[in-house]
Amino acid sequence: MQFMLLFSRQGKLRLQKWYVPLSDKEKKKITRELVQTVLARKPKMCSFLEWRDLKIVYKRYASLYFCCAIEDQDNELITLEIIHRYVELLDKYFGSVCELDIIFNFEKAYFILDEFLLGGEAQETSKKNVLKAIEQADLLQESQTEDWGGLANDEIL
């Protein structure tokens, strides 16, 4: 996978993950073009399209579009299910995920994605294992949050 974009029906970008080195300018251009292309498509159309020399796989969940760019040799259907599994992970973590969860907890959305996909490839496809990793991290955070009360002025550096 070359990149993944999440954007709203209004075309607002909610998450972007790039697995190939591109300049910021290129990223913006690609995003603009793709958001436009995908939003222009009608509901019953197929989820795949050719775009430049890549294949775009996208799916809409409520108000959010999930859109992946894969290479010629990559499998469209399994990519569609990568999207679905990511949505399941978000859903499980946030409990009925909605767009607002991703806006306000964008860093969490990135952390979950990194546990699931790394370098554009599936790292761990088991829902249980991904969530376990995230929850462990949260536990670490919570125990540390409690520490904070007493260490408000703690100088780390």
Next chain:
Amino acid sequence: MPAVSKGDGMRGLAVFISDIRNCKSKEAEIKRINKELANIRSKFKGDKALDGYSKKKYVCKLLFIFLLGHDIDFGHMEAVNLLSSNKYTEKQIGYLFISVLVNSNSELIRLINNAIKNDLSSRNPTFMCLALHCIANVGSREMAEAFAGEIPRILVAGDTMDSVKQSAALCLLRLYKTSPDLVLMGEWTSRVVHLLNDQHMGVVTAAISLITCLSQKNPDEFKTCVSLAVSRLSRIVSSASTDLQDYTYYFVPAPWLSCKLLRLLQCYPPPEDGAVKGRLVECLETILNKAQEPPKSKKVQHSNAKNAILFEAIALIIHYDSEPNLLVRACNQLGQFLQHRETNLRYLALESMCTLASSEFSHEAVKTHIETVINALKTERDVSVRQRAADLLYAMCDRSNAKQIVAEMLSYLETADYSIREEMVLKVAILAEKYAVDYSWYVDTILNLIRIAGDYVSEEVWYRVIQIVINRDDVQGYAAKTVFEALQAPACHENMVKVGGYILGEFGNLIAGDPRSSPLVQFNLLHSKFHLCSVPTRALLLSAYIKFINLFPETKSTIQEVLRCDSQIRNSDVELQQRAVEYLKLSSIASTDVLATVLEEMPPFPERESSILAKLKKKKGPGAVSAGELEEGKREGGEVNGAERPGDNAAIAASNASTPSPSADLLGLRSAAPVSAAPVSAGSLLVDVFSEAGPAASTAGVNDDGFLSCSSALSSAPPSVVSEDPAPPLPESDELLNKFVCKNNGVLFENQLLQIGIKSEYRQNLGKLPNTLRNIVLLIFIALLNEILLNVQLKPVDPLVEGGAQVQQVINIECLSDFSDAPLLNIKFRYGGALQNLSLKLPVTINKFFQPTEMSSHDFFQRWKQLSQPQQEAQKIFKANHPMDTEVLKAKLLGLGTALLDNVDPNPENFVCAGVIQTKAQQIGCLLRLEPNAQAQMYRLTLRSSKDTVAKRLCELLSEQF
């Protein structure tokens, strides 16, 4: 605020995000952001050291601002500081910031790498994973340099946690993709391959991506993965849906891993080990069988996951292309999908069938679905699906169904989406040409294309139809009739006018017998379109008009009137004006014979790769073109050249001869003698370019004893002049001659007084002369280099040539019989009072009359054997005079005029050529073999010919060339 408060909510961040969301306008948003940036900047710069939490919060705000699309140019240092925090939450935000906003600041990179190094060696798996994620996300060269050595160790170490192994595998993959030179697997290779056997499915899933990528680059080193992959796949495929617990996805066991395993196997040929292969075939059969079983769930996720594996299995079957049974089953399965209610499946089935169509085993099976595919083209609501259907029709097309497919594509074009029209046009044009049984169908198809989608018919397409019509005399009359009819339409596309103009200009005579398409009617029809056309089209029409004057003398006055009117002769466009002036002049001063020569029918175009095919390739990239065509492309040498531009050619051919330089008159164009042949003795011929036309006008028939008859369009030497005092040829003239054996253009001779350039066109005549004859047009440019005056010896031409002027002389030469000696060119002029007398050999050698002959290896050897008498062979072994560069050799052999035959000689280093020399007396077949020996820097050249003198002469000529 959402209800979620997992982990630590950063209140300040949430408030900021809410503020941004509440902004009513873009301006308000920018204002709020600038305020926040100023605040953060002052906090970072402030005297009071920030605690970790605040630092994390501000870095997170910066990240949010960046993700909104604003530029962030500070905060990197604070993020790097967070990396070395021992609090997970701070470290995590630090890494996220670095991953998203990496900066190439070298000082920073050093600090980041340092922090990563610490985390990697921390033995804390969560920290190690964070560090590995960061490397994988950034993937920069600096990181590869720092960590490419360390990560393989982590990946294969026995005590590494599974989750860390997973991250390490994909981290390494990312580094390998960016800096393959830095990732050296070497000693780790076999241990990495054995990760395919790992107990943990997650480890296998991650590792297989790495192994696949490495296998693509180093298939031999990783080939042990094949049997491991097959057994893993076999275990998954045969497992019950519950066996794999959490790796089962909607009742499908390990779909991601299955797809990746099938993908990995596509890096290799079918397994050689019979047992492994048997097991794999069994897997593939099971996958195909499962597709027929009733679904275990109605959820789309179930069928998607199942079908993802199925498509990957079909891709592998197509990749092997060796199991007819599986290929046909795959095709049938895809056939079912063609009518599936899921658009996605129809799309993928069409796509996958496209590749099946190119396999000989399944081509026929694919063809049985033609009606469904045509229906898809007509009824699919999604343009991307229709595009796939069009691609598939193109792929499944062959001689048996070409007419149907082309007809369907044409009718689809009428309503096709604009986005795919140009490609459709190209495809129709290619199919029509490739599978044309009769060329009238081809012409009809292309003209229909122009009628239906004229705007999308690129130049290549209409150039091509003209090339084909010119090259095939059986279709010319039909083409003329059809364009004439097409032009009757009240509104026709400009491309139609171009084709019409060109074809009527060349072949209008073929339909002129019918009073309904008499010359004047044709002209008036074309001219009625003239004023609506763009400049290039009008230029083409003007060329058509001058051709009309030649074809139909009765149209001369009408056309001259058109050329003479102000809108032409004073046209503000230089090209149009020049053509009008030149054509008008040409039509009024040139005799009919000169006109006939200058405006002769265009010679056939050299056969080469179809320019439109090349265009399609360029448009779609190589992936889109079937294997056969690609090979074709390779054989032809890729870059195209079918981009022969007939439109221009006409102009060049016409304008070369009508260049309005005073020298044209100077050379006596007005009193030009018609074809006249100089008698030839002893095989050499003197052409005195500047001699008086005089007695040459006597239509001295071809001298039967001569080998060559040389006819100049302007004048040629009467015998008396020749015998007068021709200088002996220059001593270097043989050497000069040798330079032109393999090329046609260049400077023949140069001294301080003049320069003689040669531009030759060797063409086979189609029209007036029998096919066995060739015309050679030599254009001699004589440029006087210094400020001198040239006194041409004989009048009636203008006796003075200004210094720096150019004089053109056109000589037509036809080969009557084979010859060894080149004709002599004798130039006499007076300079500074002294008579200059210069004799050169005209670079006309026997090979100039070659017509290339393509033949198969079998035919070649059969003919080679037939020419086995000793005198039919000439052989020479000689030392290389030039570097032995294959491409240069090829170019030279092609320049020789023969066809260069691939795959004939079993030794690929050798070159084999074949050609036929066309003379009036006979056709002389020649076969050539050149064997370079790079070590000895020697060549062995062997020629066999039906005529011994020819073999000998060619051998002599060629041995000087390499």
